[in-house]
Amino acid sequence: MNANLKSIYCMKSLNIALAAVAALLASCGTPKGNNTQSPMNMSFLELAEARYSVRQYAKTPVEQEKIDCILEAAKLAPTAKNLQPQFIYVLKSAEAIAKVNEVSSCAYNAPVVFIVCYDKDTAWKNPLNGDRSSGEMDASIVGTHMMLEAASQGLGTCWVGWFDPAAVSKAFDIPDNLYPAFMLDCGYPADGSKPSPRHYASKEIGDFVKEL
Numbered sequence: 001m002n003a004n005l006k007s008i009y010c011m012k013s014l015n016i017a018l019a020a021v022a023a024l025l026a027s028c029g030t031p032k033g034n035n036t037q038s039p040m041n042m043s044f045l046e047l048a049e050a051r052y053s054v055r056q057y058a059k060t061p062v063e064q065e066k067i068d069c070i071l072e073a074a075k076l077a078p079t080a081k082n083l084q085p086q087f088i089y090v091l092k093s094a095e096a097i098a099k100v101n102e103v104s105s106c107a108y109n110a111p112v113v114f115i116v117c118y119d120k121d122t123a124w125k126n127p128l129n130g131d132r133s134s135g136e137m138d139a140s141i142v143g144t145h146m147m148l149e150a151a152s153q154g155l156g157t158c159w160v161g162w163f164d165p166a167a168v169s170k171a172f173d174i175p176d177n178l179y180p181a182f183m184l185d186c187g188y189p190a191d192g193s194k195p196s197p198r199h200y201a202s203k204e205i206g207d208f209v210k211e212l
């Protein structure tokens, strides 16, 4: 792709992404987060760049309307054949938060933790690839929507894979057909929260792209 075409294409994707974020924000109200720069004024790429994994959370509760917007973003995510195998546990009671901090050292005492599962029976299986399940992919797109909607609402998140799925299923009585793919910690970043050094270790585009 030549440079002009690339920038036109990038602008086009950016416009689509901006329209999507604008539509979400319009239906979900104005963000009221701790960010000094309103995410409303950010382009999609600026929002993506501003996001980082938050591992220190303020005690401030997350407003239910913001949780609702995050779940709306989960609903809007594409899934294979639109089978929507996702199932999400929203942990916010003191009891559930204490429990999740027992089963994972990466819940970081966030005020809200989403456990994003997929239904193994519902997820699409690719017959051209040994019936490989799309569950992880579907759940990950759902989680990415949630993570970026949270960012647009001025909230911090951390994607968490560091847990034993069997222990999590047992702790929260998750039925066998649901696989807890990952957790998403969520809340307002604590004062002094900052990105880990790993956040800045981005490869160059040329290191992971091959044009053919």
Ligand SMILES: Cc1cc2nc3c(=O)[nH]c(=O)nc-3n(C[C@H](O)[C@H](O)[C@H](O)COP(=O)(O)O)c2cc1C
Residues within 6 Å of the ligand: 051, 052, 053, 054, 055, 106, 158, 159, 160, 161, 162, 163, 195, 196, 198, 199, 200
């Ligand atoms: C699949 C996946 C699993 C992750 N698991 C954890 C985890 O268990 N604990 C944690 O603190 N961060 C976890 N992270 C966060 C990554 O470490 C983080 O996204 C990465 O280092 C880049 O940093 P940034 O999110 O601040 O840009 C995970 C991220 C992904 C995508």
